[in-house]
Amino acid sequence: MDVLTLTVFTTTLMLLVGLIVLVSYLVVRKEGSSKSGSEPYLCGESMDDFKAYISVGSSNLYWGSVSAILKKFYEVLRDRVHTGILNDWLVLMSLWFFTAVIISFIVVFVGG
């Protein structure tokens, strides 16, 4: 059995197991589970205020580790390379252009 067929076979089995687990869960779970995210209810406090505290902002996710480990890397990548300024882009794009042309010439004149 080749690797692709084997993977299809294995994942189909995994899917079946997953479906059995899901059906079992749906059968035994308690009624009234939350879907909307309106719980928990806290003694009349404003829900909006509460929600603002219990979730980490998506934009802050990983920022602690990113700024601790890769700060310099992102500074270069975001503030110097991906500036959104056309002239900055052209420098790098021209670099690839002239590299391609020059190495092609070298190959023809040296190899030809």
Next chain:
Amino acid sequence: MVELITIGLTPPLLIAMAFSLPIFTLVVKRKLFYDIYALVALTIALILSLYNYYLVFYVVRGPIIYPFGGWPPPVGIVYEVDTLSAYFGIIISVVMLLIGMYSVWYLRGVSGYEWYYTLLLGLEAGMIGCVYTGDAFNLFVMLEVLSVAAYGLVVFYRTSHEAVEAGIKYSLIGAVATTIYFIALVFIYGAFGTLNMADIAFKSRTASEFPFSGVIVGNIHLASAIALALSMWAFTFKAAVVPNHFWLPDAHPAAPTPISAALSGLVVKVGVYAIIRFLYTIYGLDTLQPISNVVNLMMKVLIVLGMVSALIASALMIVQTDIKRLIAYSTIMHVGFIVTGLSLGTRLGLEASLYHTINHAVGKALLFLSAGVLINVARSRNIDELSGVGRYLQLTTLTLILSILSLEGLPPLAGFFSKLLLYEAFISSGLAILAVVLVVSSAFALLAYIKLLYGVYFKLPTREFNKVKEEWVYLTPLLILTALLIVLGITAPLFVNEVLSHISEELTNPMKYIMAAEKVVRVLGG
């Protein structure tokens, strides 16, 4: 020859329908008419593409040619459809039809839908023209058709400053790229005396006479080297390969969501197609020395650029807060994988890249379209402001999650199998470092996707979305795309053996492509 008119008919018919559409605006005002008009045009294009695919793969079992006006090349322009062209034609027409269906919902209450559909049909005409043409100059023309439509669609929201700025930058550099490709054509014509792809392919391999166009007329070695360098620069712009990728993260998010799906899923793939056509059919590793050395060198450079694309784009995905910008960076990463695979110069690498091309086209279109529904409900592209909106749109979120899982490479979805093939191709080429980069960039991308899912589904809603109701108008294309991802995954062994192996065989042995053209030239040229 009559039965082959479907090849020559597809792009001109779409262009005719696109140009006719504005005339109807003088008498018809109802949006429903334009919805039906566009869907009919896109359906016809799909039927023609399916028929062409059937002809190439099952009837003729080789390339088929349609000479416009019955003129032999290089005097006339020919469309030459081989397995590669037919394959890309199917991808384009299927995804475009589904994007058209989604647009019916997306354009409700939006003014300017008639211009949107005009440009959408023009975009498909340009894309199919690019992959069907057998003439290098006609490829330039079709690239322009495609680009002009794409520029117009990026600035569809012309009151948005962001869209206008992105559109101007995209069109300025795009014009430079197509001009550079035009200059490459000047060198080719000056040396080969023809712009017919099969003719150039023959002469770059034998340096001998081709029927009707005659012998070579200049230094084909120098001309080919310059042409390859210039055209690769232009095509890496179209494909958004680093460092020619800067336009994409600005242009794709600024466009209407269905157009973002078309740009990310399909338009960049036309650049990929052109790279394959130049590195395998027109030129190739079997061409005369030193042309083959230049091809070899270009492939090595593209491997490096592809891997740098994957690493940079995946790293930038992590820090995005705009959902569409995050997805746009993911496109650069996947194109990086595709370009690296096809630049290995092996059949396995080609098959893996072509498989990843279709999987990415379907998966990325699904991801953009699903995200578009969430954006439409939340009226924001900021992931923080999309908090919990997915809980109110369960089916849409399901399609969003499945598209992410496929792009990440979870079996049995299609993306897993193409990534597995890419992995195998890298290892069998003795370049284990590429496999490491594939895994590392996929891991970075996973972090970004977790952030996206956390924002739109797992995070508690910070405002009410009570009036939200899912609609079948947009769910139908989303569910069809989801089904495609699953089918493409579970039929992986069959798909690789029955479709991709034929394409890679034709690409690595281009004499079939050359001989098909030569036969037609002999008949027409006398």
